[in-house]
Amino acid sequence: MNKEICIIWDWNGTLIDDVHTSLECINIILKKHQLATINRENYQQIFTFPVEQYYRKLGFDFTKISFAKLADEFIHEYKKRMLDAKLYPNVKDVLEHLQQMGVKQFVISAMEIGKLKLCIENKGISHYFEDILGLNNNYANGKMSLVKEFARQRKDLLYSSNIWMIGDTEHDFYIASELKWNSILVSQGHHSYSRLSAVGNIVLRNLNDIKKIFSNII
Template identity: 35%
Template sequence: MNNAIKSPLETALAGKKHIIWDWNGTILDDVSYAVDTINWQLARHDRPQLSFAEYRAIFDFPIRQYYDRLGFDYARASFETLCHEYVEQYMSGYQICRPFEPVLGVLRASRSQCEHQSILSASEQSSLEQMIAHFAIGDLFDHIQGIDNRFAASKLDSGRRLIETSGVGCEDTVMVGDTLHDVEVARALGIDIVLVDHGHHSREKLLGADVNVVSV
């Protein structure tokens, strides 16, 4: 990164050789769209709607825990069916979302400054690759790592594979995310974590994790 004044996020990433980015809510500005999508599903299953603030308070990983909190009747529709239904609806209209412009600026700047830059997401691999191709930003990343199903239980195993593939030590690796699950994953992997406050968890919720939380 250059001699210009750095953003808090750029400062937090300085000196790292491998930056691992979460996708939804961290790079992709999709929180409002996610609220609309879950409210569409809640309406289909006769459940109350969520406000933006309620969504950011209740959303969590594993997704099964989040759906439990929403009160879905699994006798009427199984969790697996609900996951497929949500992903199909989300993927039918995600094109209205856009990557956060300030984050794109950091991505482009850090691309020339670190050895590796990757995405680690709880999205299904094929869906993740489709979205990144749509926004034409695949050239910013060395590795794109999703998961092999639509149930978004955890991305810890994927994270282990990603670190092994990169060949960069944990002490030189940092993760950028927007949820408490990202904190859990980073701690389990033994890497540093920086959280952005514009994503699927509110700043207030993130501050409870006692990690670096930045505005971009």
């Protein structure tokens, strides 16, 4: 008998197209602090977790302004725009198809949990997920510990499952690798195709092939 399939989705840049939103917000902060702005290509090459490292790459000097203050400035701008970001094409179709196939789906994100749930509810897709997990702060310092705690709490389910992590950054790949899970990387988000191809063995341009991949597995 085949193992049950569990998919752990990332949110930002994987299901929701918020790259433009994030880029717009960080450029507002860069201008405010008289630093050079960046374009989408630059952004996809330097964005990383923990986000504090990304801010250093942008040129911020934490001896002059704290990372916490910068993170608060970013979130202030992001909150004003976050509900304007759209789901990527075919997201609802893919989630519905997987649910009909009996796949258990979760969201685990480095986004603050309150904002994460608000965004997902706003898009009308909460019912597709067994659980939605996010951080308890706005500092986006990665989700490794969050995923490990999830794995510990749901070990009975995960032990008997074929687990897949789907995300748009190297961070998603490294988490899946450490936990010995399968991974699929999607390059329409916060990291470029070339960057993801250097680490992942399944890298998609978009979500269009997800249904086919899991139809073949199941």
